Amino acid sequence: SYELTQPPSVSVSPGQTASITCSGDKLGNKYACWYQQKPGQSPVVVIYQDTKRPSGIPERFSGSNSGNTATLTISGTQAMDEADYYCQAWDSSTVIFGGGTKVTVL
Amino acid sequence: QLQLQESGPGLVKASETLSLTCIVSGGSISSSRYYWGWIRQPPGKGLEWIGNIYSTGRTYYNPSLKSRVTISVDTSKNQFSLKVTSVTAADTAVYHCARQEAVAGTNDYWGQGTLVTVSS
Numbered sequence: 001s002y003e004l005t006q007p008p009s010v011s012v013s014p015g016q017t018a019s020i021t022c023s024g025d026k027l028g029n030k031y032a033c034w035y036q037q038k039p040g041q042s043p044v045v046v047i048y049q050d051t052k053r054p055s056g057i058p059e060r061f062s063g064s065n066s067g068n069t070a071t072l073t074i075s076g077t078q079a080m081d082e083a084d085y086y087c088q089a090w091d092s093s094t095v096i097f098g099g100g101t102k103v104t105v106l
Numbered sequence: 107q108l109q110l111q112e113s114g115p116g117l118v119k120a121s122e123t124l125s126l127t128c129i130v131s132g133g134s135i136s137s138s139r140y141y142w143g144w145i146r147q148p149p150g151k152g153l154e155w156i157g158n159i160y161s162t163g164r165t166y167y168n169p170s171l172k173s174r175v176t177i178s179v180d181t182s183k184n185q186f187s188l189k190v191t192s193v194t195a196a197d198t199a200v201y202h203c204a205r206q207e208a209v210a211g212t213n214d215y216w217g218q219g220t221l222v223t224v225s226s
Contacts (some may be wrong), residue, residue, distance in 0.1 A: 001169055006115060015199025031210035035153075040218040043153065049210045086153050088200065093166045095155040 004087055004098035011104045018074040020101045022087030023070060030069035034063060035086045037100075043086060047072060079105050108132040109218035110203050118197075120226050124190040128203030128217060134183045136161050138207075141206040143213065144177060144188045146199040158206055159186055193224045 004024045010048055012018035022032065032050050035043035047063035050070065060075045070089075074081055082105045087098040128142070135142060156168035159177045167175050171190070178213035179186040186226030190197060200221050204213040 003187070031212075033210065033212045035213070037153075042219055043213070044216075045212055047216055048212040048214070054214070082129070084152075086121070088211070092209075093158070093160070094168075095145075095158070095211055095213075097145075097153045097155055100152040 002091060004089055004096055005086060006085075006098040006101045008099070009102045009104065011106055012074070012077045013106055014079060015076055018077050018081070018103055020036055020072045020074075020085050020087075020103065022070040022072075022098045024070075024089060024096070026071045027068050027070055028066045028087060031088075031090045032063070033064045034061075034070075035088065035089050036081075037084045037086065046085075051057050057099070074103070077103075077105055081105060107147075108205065108215045110205065110215055111119075112201060112203050112217045112220040113222065116221055117223050117225055118193055120194055121192055124188070124193050124197060124222055124224075125148050126188045126201055126203075126220065126222070127185055128183045128187070129183075129225070130205075131184070132204075135179060136181050139208055141208060141211070142179065142186045143204050144222055145204055145213070145216075147202070147219070148196075148199040156188065156201075157183045160208075190224065195224050195226070198222065198224045 034047040037043040050065035089096045141158040156185045170225040200219040202219040203217045206216040
């Protein structure tokens, strides 16, 4: 079965750039998206179709997807960005989630 | 504004069947632009996709759960449902319903989630 691998945790200082990777076989050939989840809340999509940002999501969130890796980048990270982040791939009408990455803003 | 709301028992006995319904308001569940899906999250763990259903009634399931899961849709009530049979403690989780857009599978709208606990 298809698997997506994310680092369990990423730490970043306020104002710096956080990069979260998501690896899967030929992931660049599939659509990837990213969700942010804060404690006690439902996930919110921050990047969809590899690079697109929904309305209301700050410009500091950006995405890329090529080869075997999709990447979520948070530029100028703020304390409010501390959360769990999940990547997701879409393949033949099925959904695959990565294991999630906890972003800590130190 | 589209809204999804899960409903169903919060406590299910082991070996029995878990049943949840997702009521959709603010949009039609019959649209061909979307799938309607279920996702769960065990306490303190990550997201797990359970399955989805398309407007045609075609269903897709996570292979690891396929033998125990059924998703159905009631277009007259604008809602869809989940059944998981023979539950165990491992099925204890927050269950979310969500809308998935059909082009790239993005879950763009989520319900608030409902905690289902499996008791022995």
